[in-house]
Amino acid sequence: MKLSPANYAAIALTVAGAIALSALNWSGRPVSVATVGSMLVVGVTLGSIYAVSASGLVVVYTTTGVFNFAQGAMGMYWAFVYWELRFNRNWPAPIAIGLVVLVMAPLGGVVLDRLVMRRLRGTPLVLQLMVTVGLMLGFMGLAATQWKGDRGRNAQPFFGRTGGFELLGVNVTWHRFTTICVAVLLAVLLRLLLHRSRIGVAMRAVVDSRSLTSLTGANPEIISGLAWALGSSLAAVAGILIAPESGLVVELLTLVVVDAFAAAAVGRLRSFPLTFLGAMVLGIGQQFIRSFLDFPGGFSNADRALPTILLFVVVLALPQAKLHIRGTAAAASTRIRRITPLSDAALGGLALIVVIVSWSGGLVPFVDEWTGTGVNRGVTMMITAIIMLSLVPLTGWAGQVNFAPLAFAGFGAVMFLKVAGDSGQAWGLVMAALLTAPVGALMALPAVRLQGLYLALASMAFARGFELLFFTQSSVIDSGAGERIASLHFAGWQLDGRGRGYLIFLTIVFAAGVVGLIALKRSRYGRRWMAIHDSEAAAATLGISLVETKVIVFGISAAIAGFGGALFGIQQATLNPSQFTLLLGLPIVLLLVVGGVAYPAAALFGGVNTILFIVIKERLGWSWLSALEILGPGLMAVAMVVNTRGAVTDMGRAFSPLLPWRHDARDQFRLEHATEREDEVGELGLGRPFTRDHVNDLDRQLGIVDLIPASRPTESRGGL
Amino acid sequence: MALLEATGVTVRFGGLTALDDASISVEAGQVTGMIGPNGAGKTTFFNVMTGLQDTTTGRVVLDGRDITRLSVHRRARRGIARTFQRIEVFDQLSVLDNVLVAAEMRRRWDRSGPQPREEAMACLERVGITQIADLSVAALPTGSARLVELARTLATRPRLLLLDEPSSGLNGSETQAMADLLRNLTEDGLAVLLVEHDMSFVMGLCHRINVLSFGEMIASGTPTEVQSDPSVQSAYLGTDHGAVR
Numbered sequence: 030m031k032l033s034p035a036n037y038a039a040i041a042l043t044v045a046g047a048i049a050l051s052a053l054n055w056s057g058r059p060v061s062v063a064t065v066g067s068m069l070v071v072g073v074t075l076g077s078i079y080a081v082s083a084s085g086l087v088v089v090y091t092t093t094g095v096f097n098f099a100q101g102a103m104g105m106y107w108a109f110v111y112w113e114l115r116f117n118r119n120w121p122a123p124i125a126i127g128l129v130v131l132v133m134a135p136l137g138g139v140v141l142d143r144l145v146m147r148r149l150r151g152t153p154l155v156l157q158l159m160v161t162v163g164l165m166l167g168f169m170g171l172a173a174t175q176w177k178g179d180r181g182r183n184a185q186p187f188f189g190r191t192g193g194f195e196l197l198g199v200n201v202t203w204h205r206f207t208t209i210c211v212a213v214l215l216a217v218l219l220r221l222l223l224h225r226s227r228i229g230v231a232m233r234a235v236v237d238s239r240s241l242t243s244l245t246g247a248n249p250e251i252i253s254g255l256a257w258a259l260g261s262s263l264a265a266v267a268g269i270l271i272a273p274e275s276g277l278v279v280e281l282l283t284l285v286v287v288d289a290f291a292a293a294a295v296g297r298l299r300s301f302p303l304t305f306l307g308a309m310v311l312g313i314g315q316q317f318i319r320s321f322l323d324f325p326g327g328f329s330n331a332d333r334a335l336p337t338i339l340l341f342v343v344v345l346a347l348p349q350a351k352l353h354i355r356g357t358a359a360a361a362s363t364r365i366r367r368i369t370p371l372s373d374a375a376l377g378g379l380a381l382i383v384v385i386v387s388w389s390g391g392l393v394p395f396v397d398e399w400t401g402t403g404v405n406r407g408v409t410m411m412i413t414a415i416i417m418l419s420l421v422p423l424t425g426w427a428g429q430v431n432f433a434p435l436a437f438a439g440f441g442a443v444m445f446l447k448v449a450g451d452s453g454q455a456w457g458l459v460m461a462a463l464l465t466a467p468v469g470a471l472m473a474l475p476a477v478r479l480q481g482l483y484l485a486l487a488s489m490a491f492a493r494g495f496e497l498l499f500f501t502q503s504s505v506i507d508s509g510a511g512e513r514i515a516s517l518h519f520a521g522w523q524l525d526g527r528g529r530g531y532l533i534f535l536t537i538v539f540a541a542g543v544v545g546l547i548a549l550k551r552s553r554y555g556r557r558w559m560a561i562h563d564s565e566a567a568a569a570t571l572g573i574s575l576v577e578t579k580v581i582v583f584g585i586s587a588a589i590a591g592f593g594g595a596l597f598g599i600q601q602a603t604l605n606p607s608q609f610t611l612l613l614g615l616p617i618v619l620l621l622v623v624g625g626v627a628y629p630a631a632a633l634f635g636g637v638n639t640i641l642f643i644v645i646k647e648r649l650g651w652s653w654l655s656a657l658e659i660l661g662p663g664l665m666a667v668a669m670v671v672n673t674r675g676a677v678t679d680m681g682r683a684f685s686p687l688l689p690w691r692h693d694a695r696d697q698f699r700l701e702h703a704t705e706r707e708d709e710v711g712e713l714g715l716g717r718p719f720t721r722d723h724v725n726d727l728d729r730q731l732g733i734v735d736l737i738p739a740s741r742p743t744e745s746r747g748g749l
Numbered sequence: 750m751a752l753l754e755a756t757g758v759t760v761r762f763g764g765l766t767a768l769d770d771a772s773i774s775v776e777a778g779q780v781t782g783m784i785g786p787n788g789a790g791k792t793t794f795f796n797v798m799t800g801l802q803d804t805t806t807g808r809v810v811l812d813g814r815d816i817t818r819l820s821v822h823r824r825a826r827r828g829i830a831r832t833f834q835r836i837e838v839f840d841q842l843s844v845l846d847n848v849l850v851a852a853e854m855r856r857r858w859d860r861s862g863p864q865p866r867e868e869a870m871a872c873l874e875r876v877g878i879t880q881i882a883d884l885s886v887a888a889l890p891t892g893s894a895r896l897v898e899l900a901r902t903l904a905t906r907p908r909l910l911l912l913d914e915p916s917s918g919l920n921g922s923e924t925q926a927m928a929d930l931l932r933n934l935t936e937d938g939l940a941v942l943l944v945e946h947d948m949s950f951v952m953g954l955c956h957r958i959n960v961l962s963f964g965e966m967i968a969s970g971t972p973t974e975v976q977s978d979p980s981v982q983s984a985y986l987g988t989d990h991g992a993v994r
Contacts, residue, residue: 426841553865556850559841567837567898570799571851571905572825572858627841 039346054331056323066199068320069313074205076312077212078271082289083296083304084219085263090298091223092232092256095146096482098161100264101289102168105282107134107261108268109172112184112277122187130265138261142254148670154481155430156673159622162432162615163666165283170660172279177655182277184269208270215266216305223301232256280612288336290486294343298482307343311336327502334497340490344483345475368555374547374629378540381633385411385536389529405527405600406640411535412597414636417621418542418629419589424618425627426555427582428562429476430485432611432618433492434590439609440495441465441591442598443505446514453515453523453599461595462588469587473580480565492611500606508605514598526600535596542589543629549585558582616662623665625675634677638662750813752777752940753829753909758797758807760790760964767793769964770807773942775909780931780941782951784975785961786984791944792834794961795911798942799831800824811909826858828908832898832915834944840887844897847886848872851904859906872900876930891918903934910934912943916950928954952976960984 058064082104089097097103107129115125145164149157176182186204193202223229232252271285288311295307318324318332389404416438423429441461448464449457475487500506517524517531524531549555557578560568569575598604620638624631642661646654672679751774760768768790775781783791796802798809800821809817816824839847852865852872862868873879876896881889886897895918902910915931916924924947931941931954945951951958952972960968960975962984968975975981 553850553853556842556846556853560839560850563839563841564837566801566821567833567839568850569821570801570825570829570831571901572822572854573850574822 036346039342043342043346051317051322054322054324054328056321058321060321063198064320066197068316070196070199070201070205072313072316073309074208074274074312075315076309077209078267078274078285079289079292079311080212080305080308081215081263081270082267083292083308084215084301085260085267086289086293087296087298087301087304088219088223088232088263089256089260090293093142093146093253095149095157095161096298097164097260098158099164099168100260101283101285102165102172103134103137103261104264104268104271105279106168106172106268107137107265108184108272108282109176109277109279111265111269112182112272113176116182116184126269129269130262134261134265135258138257138259139254141261142257145667145670146257147250147253152670152673155424155428155622155626156669158430158482158485159619159666160670163619163663163669166615166619166659166663167667168663169279169283170656170663173656174653174660176277176279177652184272184277186273204273211266211270215263216301220301228252228255284612290489291336291340291343294340294483294486297347307339311339314339327504328498330497330501334494337490337493337497340486341475341494344479344487344490347479347483368551369547371544371547371551374544375540377630378543381540382533382536386533389532404529404532406644407532408527408535408600410636410640411532411539412593412600412636413617413639414632415535415539415542415596416590416593417617417632417635418539418546419586419593420618420621420626421546421629421632422549422555422558423582423586424622425625425631426550426562427558427579429579429582430481430488431472431583431586432485432488432614433472433495434586434617435594435609435611435614436492436495436499437465437469437587437590438594438597439500439604440468440587441594442601442604442609443500443594444591445595445598446506446512446604450512450514450598453518455517455519458592458595462592465591465594466584466588468591469583469585470580472587473576473583476579476583477576489611492614496606496610500609506604506606508603511603513602514604517599526602531599538596539633543632546629554581616659619662619666623662623669623676625677628675628677630677630681631675634680638665751775752812753798753942754808754810755794755798756808756810758794758809759805760793760797760802761805766964768797768804768807771961771964771966773959773966773969775940775942776956777908777940778935778938779956780935780943780954782955782958782972783942783944783961784946784948784951784958788963789961790964791961792913795831795913795944798824798911799829825905828906829911830902830905830907830909831911832895832902832913834913834917836891836894836898838886838889838894838897838901840885842886843883844878844886844889845869845873845882847897848900848904851901855905862906869900869904872903875903876900877926892920892923895919899930907939909940909942912941912945914945915943916945916947924950 082100085104086097086100089095089100110133111125111129114120114128115122120128141164145160149160186202187207188203191202193200193206195201221229223233232255267289268282272282275281275285289308292304292307292311295310296302296304315332315335318335322331324331385407389407416434419434419437420431423431441464444464445457445461448460472488472491475491476484479487503509514526516526517534519534522530524534550559557568557573560571560573561575561578565575568578594609597608601608616639617635620635621631623638624634638661639658642658646657753773753775755774756772758768758771759766771790771794773781773783773794783794785791793802797804797807800816800819800823804817807817808815811824811827811829814827816827816829819827839850842850848869849865852868855868856862856865863871870879870882873882876899878893878896878900881893886894889897895915899912899915912931915927919927928950931943935941943951943955955972957970958968958972958975959966960978960981967980967984968978970978
């Protein structure tokens with residue numbers, strides 16, 4: 030890996046910062062052989078688990094080109110299965126482990142590859158991200174459905190809690206010793222497999238060129254199945270090893286293994302040695318913080334935030350992505366995409382307002398019985414939809430992936446609390462939006478350097494960083510002080526955050542937002558965003574500054590999310606850090622993309638679905654649906670492998686006969702006509718005289734060019 | 750002094766040398782050609798001149814100003830425009846909007862001329878595709894998409910136009926029309942540099958031709974000079990080892 034001086038400067042700065050932070054927050058606990066030794070033992074154990082999990086990511090990524098966001102959730106799920114067999118049913122450990130790691134996990138991996146992952150080949154990156162993130166939520170939902178509630182499930186460490194051996198005066202338990210040995214063993218085996226064995230070389234070759242690899246006799250289908258089996262097994266090993274240390278809690282286990290992303294990023298998702306180095310830095314670093322540092326209140330999560338910080342730093346220190354010249358053939362859509370006229374958007378908005386007003390007024394008999402909590406559900410729906418709108422220009426039009434909309438929303442909510450929390454004045458909403466915009470612009474800085482997957486990872490790190498280090502500050506959200514946000518004062522009205530008036534206000538805001546966004550899309554800004562989405566290289570050669578364009582779109586997106594967050598604050602009346610976590614933000618992103626991220630209407634679809642899952646769960650009251658609000662969006666996102674267009678386009682087409690002013694049919698006709706004109710030339714000679722042009726054309730096709738034989742002479746030089 | 754002078758350009762990708770001390774000069778009001786076998790480094794050279802590819806060594810000078818370290822969009826604002834070998838149009842936009850986005854951008858650094866929308870229409874008219882202005886480009890046949898790309902570059906009012914295989918995907922009459930259009934453009938003082946495999950197109954159109962082979966500029970001159978150059982013939986036919994190290 031070649032690093033530029035700027036990269037070295039960034040690394041030096043990070044190290045210096047880490048040393049300074051350590052010095053400032055030194056706890057004063059004694060530094061002795063015993064304390065350092067025990068820090069190292071625990072740290073290396075933790076690092077080993079990260080290493081196993083991260084190498085699963087690397088195996089799958091190098092072989093299939095898919096970054097598996099579900100790696101952590103898979104590890105969590107297999108750990109639960111192991112717990113079920115080993116401790117709930119009291120099977121002997123070797124059988125339980127063998128069954129999970131060698132049979133169930135690999136089978137699960139193969140099934141996933143068959144049903145889902147294979148269809149992702151050649152699809153846009155956004156879809157790949159959403160499907161694997163959907164899978165992550167799916168596994169979480171599945172585990173929460175199968176093993177309900179947090180009932181203090183515990184997995185015993187291997188060979189008991191006590192016991193072990195003394196090393197430099199530190200007791201190393203057998204469990205930790207086993208963990209470290211397993212990691213080292215797996216590292217060696219993986220290295221041998223991928224670099225020494227025939228199948229391993231084929232696995233590494235397949236991602237570079239699928240068709241070439243198949244020419245050598247290897248079957249890419251089998252290889253990708255194998256990679257997923259291996260990845261799933263590695264996840265299982267990591268999950269089983271960590272479970273006794275961390276306990277069996279769905280979110281916790283998933284996130285612990287999510288932390289391994291940082292280790293994989295150190296290896297740039299490809300190098301095993303660097304991944305192991307990253308994992309050890311993480312494990313030992315976290316244990317160092319726990320052993321020797323004391324951070325003041327709001328930063329008490331510093332140890333948990335370390336992977337996030339590392340991920341962010343690593344991603345920023347990566348050499349700048351080149352502008353890809355990819356050729357337009359990649360997007361093989363022949364459909365005419367007409368930008369919605371403003372009048373259509375306004376009409377749709379009006380219709381929505383009418384529907385909501387009559388529904389919340391009890392005029393629609395079927396839903397009438399929900400009124401009461403129903404109105405509040407409607408409020409949730411509209412706020413979610415508004416926050417989702419923030420992603421439409423950003424992800425849908427400009428193509429910038431962002432998993433942190435809820436971090437922006439939370440920031441907006443906090444800003445509203447600070448500037449207008451007591452009074453509830455409506456100008457506070459505008460202030461919240463304006464104050465959140467710079468945070469979005471900050472997020473744009475990595476976006477300028479990064480593309481695709483790394484941007485997605487950076488935005489996840491950003492969201493997690495906000496969750497662990499920002500919202501936890503008592504100066505930001507003081508949950509103990511009972512700060513309350515007043516109901517909204519708007520144009521002489523006082524709108525209660527759960528009342529009908531507020532719902533109607535939100536609906537009008539949403540409708541206005543949709544019209545505003547469509548106007549933006551039709552403006553020069555929208556055109557510029559779509560241009561950088563379709564080809565950054567071509568856009569730049571037209572004089573478009575990518576930095577400026579991305580900063581603007583991130584700023585606007587953050588402002589919308591911040592506005593939505595402030596509205597959320599008014600509904601909730603009190604804020605607490607757990608409202609704005611990374612995990613809660615994911616369904617928002619997924620449901621919008623399921624709806625069709627380029628369409629503002631998808632935000633409404635997403636909002637409706639958000640509450641629909643909750644309502645279905647409550648109305649049916651079936652206990653096996655207890656995790657539907659995670660499982661539902663997860664499975665919907667996974668189902669996008671079958672329908673990649675987004676739900677609202679299909680709905681739109683289904684309803685288009687009712688909307689005669691839409692001209693899709695006429696466009697289609699003209700398009701076909703245009704293509705026909707093009708084809709005419711191919712039919713030479715029949716009733717049409719040969720012209721000089723045609724002769725030239727034929728000459729060219731036959732390779733007869735007057736000067737130099739045009740039989741592509743390069744081919745004859747292939748051997749040189 | 751030529752409008753564009755690129756001197757001693759070397760680009761290495763790891764161990765592979767894509768361009769080796771290659772130089773070129775492009776005069777205003779002329780069509781300059783760059784030919785060479787596949788993999789000779791022609792597109793890499795274009796990327797160097799537009800800033801999409803950093804050079805290991807070498808200088809790119811536009812109109813007397815060194816632009817070697819300028820970013821892509823700043824070079825565009827100084828008058829370099831290009832098309833791509835594999836077409837890079839904006840799929841989500843209509844034909845007119847593809848050109849409009851360029852026309853709007855141009856007004857950021859040069860406020861002269863008509864309104865962006867009129868200018869975009871004028872560019873479409875110049876390449877002869879006004880009749881498909883409001884179609885989506887995603888569905889266009891290659892030939893038309895190339896013309897959209899060309900119209901889009903014209904909307905930036907370039908001084909130097911780099912065309913990567915402008916005639917590929919065009920039929921005979923379209924190729925002829927393209928040649929006429931390029932001649933017209935140079936009469937207005939534009940400098941055109943094109944990479945092309947179609948020899949009759951290149952020989953008939955270009956004032957000067959540069960031949961690139963394995964990253965080295967092995968010949969440069971008028972079409973007749975280049976045609977009779979033995980090193981060019983050997984590079985193309987591989988009969989002689991003289992031109993290849």
